Amino acid sequence: MAYVLNCFQSQTLFHKALKEAFEVVCNKDAAGCTSAELFASYCDSILRKGESKKFSDEAIEENLDKVVKLLTYVSDKDLFIEFHRKKLGRRLLFDKSGNDEQERSLLSKLKQNFGGQFTSKMEGMLNDICVAKDNQTKYDKYISTNPELHPSVDLSVQVLTTGYWPTYKSSDINLPSEMVKCVEVFKEFYQSITKHRKINWIFSLGSCNILGKFDAKLIELILTTYQGALLLLFNEAEKLSFSEIATQLNLSEDDTARVLHSLSCGKYKILNKEPCSRTISPNDIFKFNRKFTDKMRRIKV
Template sequence: EHMPMILQRGFGELMDGRRIDDAVRLYALAARVGALEALRAAFRDHIRASGLRLVKDEEKDKEMVERLLELKTQLDEVLSHAFCRNEAFSNALKEAFESFINQRQSKPAELIAKFIDAQLRMGNKGQTEEELEGLLDKVLVLFRYIQGKDVFEAFYKKDLAKRLLLGKSASIDAEKSMISKLKAECGSQFTNKLEGMFKDIELSADVMAAFRQSPQFRSKLPKGIDMSVSVLTSGFWPTYPIGECKLPQELADSQEVFREFYLKKYSGRKLVWHCPLGTCVLKAQFPKGSKELSVSLFQAVVLMLFNGSNSLAFADIKDQSGIEDRELRRVLQSLACGKVRVLNKEPKGREVDDTDTFHFNGDFASALIRIKINSIQMKETEEENKKTNDQVLQDRQYQIDAAIVRIMKTRKTLSHKLLVSDVIQQLKFPLRASDLKKRIESLIDREYLARDASDPNIYTYLA
């Protein structure tokens, strides 16, 4: 009879202090007096409260996944050493995690995807393949608890695309291993597009090998230029802005040579060039030595304008490059205001104005031969993240509509209550009754369904 009071007054402090020996004694006592259910409930409530504090702490969003992993490690230790891996306690842990991690809509799913991205990127050194594999397994446990797995998929797909296209993956084996884990967890439909992205990269390598052996490559490609093209299947990859620009003649000719080769090999296909995704290595002659500049395609377009002139006004660069205004300002900032200043700007200043003039920097010097000039990128803003989340919500609407039509086509006539129950069973993401009601109304408006004349709570499928 004293157990509820003991748990209420001291259990939280015992858990926070990681007092494993005391937890062992408490479990033995609870087992002896038949109070294991009370201890299990206290364990579950403590996890729920601790986890909710972490998930709701918006100021520490960047650390959320690490903190959740640390919490899970501590709890697994208690479960293993103090609670004898009791199945009821294991279920309590699972139940508590599923409860608190889904309290903040889609944010934990987004942050888990970002955490995995950071681990799989090239910059993440200092751990072995085995350590990386172990960490990904632990993160996957958190992923299991998330209801909105489509949010995770959207962010994971966007980040994977960047890693593959920019060559930022620390290990292709680790990438494929992660996709295998996701496939085992969620089925092949979940990973179909991710696997398609890998297939595109591999096929592109084969296409480029064939291109380099072709007569077009040997005879038509402008001298001094090598090129590598990634041919992507639009359905597998995130949607990217095409980003128009006026390519220098040498690059435009190279592009045309590849286009002619590719369409001859694969007739009936259409190539759409995505300039913002391109990268270049330019050979640059400075008075103080030759350098190789690793730049984006937009940066290359701007720099190559200075082959014909040492000085250009902003308006002239804009007209000759054809790059969109806001993008061009970022490109010029990276070339004239960043760490590596191969151009000089007049007047000096951080912002690029319409009246600015840019000059070739004849005094440029560096100890390095190959120099990477980073783009001034808009950080992944709230607006960008919102756009990804909005796309997920849009996709969910299509899935809800498809599920409703599928069910009604089979059942022909169904009550509102049964239809809601069937749809919730079919869909794998959290669904509010109000959202489902809106989709039903939309399908009625579009004459897929009709309400029964005698009972408005019954729907009929219209063939």
Template sequence: MVLVRKIIELLDKYNFLSHSLFYNALKVALEKSCRTVTGRSSAELLITFCDNIFKKGGSEKLSVEAIEESLEKVTDLTSAPENQIIFEEYLRNNTNVNTGIDLNVTVLTSGFWPSYKSFDLSLPLEMVRCVEVFKGFYETRTKHRKLRWIYSLGTCTINGKFESKHIELIVSTSQAAALLLFNNADRLSYSEIMTQLNLNHDDVIPPPTVDERRRVIEEVNNDRRYTIDAAIVRIMKSHKVLGHQQLVMECVEQLGRMFKPDIKTIKKRIEDLITRDYLERDKENPNIFRMSMTILVVFKYINGKLA
């Protein structure tokens, strides 16, 4: 690692890469020095150097800015075709080396996107490099547009390496950022994760939209409808004949153990059960209900079979 750092300092001092003759001489000298001093190729040393600084800033404990600067220098050193070939081959043969993240970006002008809430997520170092590289590439293509990252729409595939096995996880960008924090820590509190990622509770668990709330309410009401129907049928099966007010009150008592029932909803469910021939009104007093004869016959048949 010391050798690579010295080479980077040499580049800073003399700016070799802007002159083709010096650059070609540097390539030869770099490879020869690496082989002589370490017995390894320059590409091997450079990728090991990258892997080291990705892990907590390396033994030098570098800041984010210093890591970015070092990676840019390494990119310059590997830009020669010969080094790229060696570099890629070394990566293929050393899958345990952490080289960063593959990034796929979809770019649309704001007019094509629906309105989404964006938040300023503090990405881990593993992600920062990817974003900066794409930003640099994008800025070479256009000078009049600004990238705005919508992290809530992103997904990540993470390879989790556990003691017993490896697991592939498909998660959101914020979830991936949170998981990557545990590469450098065994335990983090909820507040520590929020602080490090620059998030608040609503960013992680956003409040539901109006449509989502409406959908949830409809689903709950549907579930409760069947529960209310079942309670009415149980009560009427027990009593056979019951007045309207007593039926409603017994429903409220039974259902109150699960949720607070709405009186109007109970009355609607009674009317619906009458329409479906589960109940029938007394011919002389419409406020008195009876189990329909059809349902009573069915219950007797079922009880006989069970007996």
């Protein structure tokens, strides 16, 4: 730009040449990824909790400005929006977003440059998270004023508007009774504040904290909802086969294998399996590993 302005007296011909050249460069794939995907990943890396601390607020703003400037040369802006929306969804749902203000700042820059239809869904996502926090406060109050309803398990729920968010995989997993009570109580609460909305539960994105009573000590396990539901089956049974677990949870074989692998073949072997191997097969038998221990009192599996 400095060359165009100074050496070529800001001639329109050179402005045009620069614009066309940048369009060629910005629409090339790099390392098998489109520019749209790379820009979305870059935004994700600087807006993420932890990562964002490496930059000052001014540096983040400056970098976001640069991304938006370069996006003007990208022909498939819709693709960037799709990638960005998915990454934004994960940041918001798993509390990985560094700063709400910076998220909104990027959206306002995109809106300013490319129009409101580009950002309306993502603005809706940010608003949903704010509303979810208010709902959580109301739910906690509802439970404290109706102690007979208390499900004996602390629960937090994020209610999202279907149209704004990316679609997430869901399955009708058979939840343990402790979790079923939570779901019922929340449904009752939600119907008391809104009459015309139907709730679909996406348990595949949930997480739970469960206490593991091992021989050596109690360890708090931070798990996905699927992992938690599976481990709680071992409160009722000494050993379970792969097919028994899949049937009791009402999970597909692929999902069951994935969850069992994380609990018996990963870093933390909460379950022992027979035969002992690194892969899961439909003939395997699983047992709760009472001998498991770790130096930490709280681990994320």
